[in-house]
Amino acid sequence: MDPLLAEVIGCVERVLQAYGEIGPETSLLDREDFDSIAIADLISEVETALGTELAPELIVPETFATPESLRTAMAGCGAAATRAVLGASSGTERTERP
Numbered sequence: 800m801d802p803l804l805a806e807v808i809g810c811v812e813r814v815l816q817a818y819g820e821i822g823p824e825t826s827l828l829d830r831e832d833f834d835s836i837a838i839a840d841l842i843s844e845v846e847t848a849l850g851t852e853l854a855p856e857l858i859v860p861e862t863f864a865t866p867e868s869l870r871t872a873m874a875g876c877g878a879a880a881t882r883a884v885l886g887a888s889s890g891t892e893r894t895e896r897p
Contacts (some may be wrong), residue, residue, distance in 0.1 A: 803849075809868050823867040823887040828860060832862045838863055851876050875885065 804823055811821050815832055817826070827833045846852050853862075854876055862872045 801870070803874060804866065806848055807845060807870045807873065808866045810841060810848055811869075814841045814844050823865060823870075824865050826865060828864055833863075841869075845873060849873055 800823075808821050808823070811825075811827065812818050814837055815821070815830070817832075838866070840860070842853055851873070853872060857872045864866055
């Protein structure tokens with residue numbers, strides 16, 4: 800599994816306390832426990848875990864439809880998110896390729 804997607808799924812599981820229930824295409828918007836507070840908590844959790852901010856224009860329902868859609872949005876916020884995850888998962892810092 801893509802390390803960035805794995806980190807996003809981990810964040811979703813922590814926020815929703817839904818360990819083992821969340822996959823890349825799990826519909827988050829249909830869950831009763833996924834309300835505006837959960838979305839705010841998820842934004843904070845993902846930004847902290849990835850070391851980057853979700854662009855304000857991406858804070859729309861489509862971004863939070865599934866973990867995969869959130870991963871795509873976070874990847875679009877720059878290479879910092881990918882470097883943060885890859886560096887944390889391997890225990891080493893990675894350099895960006897030209």
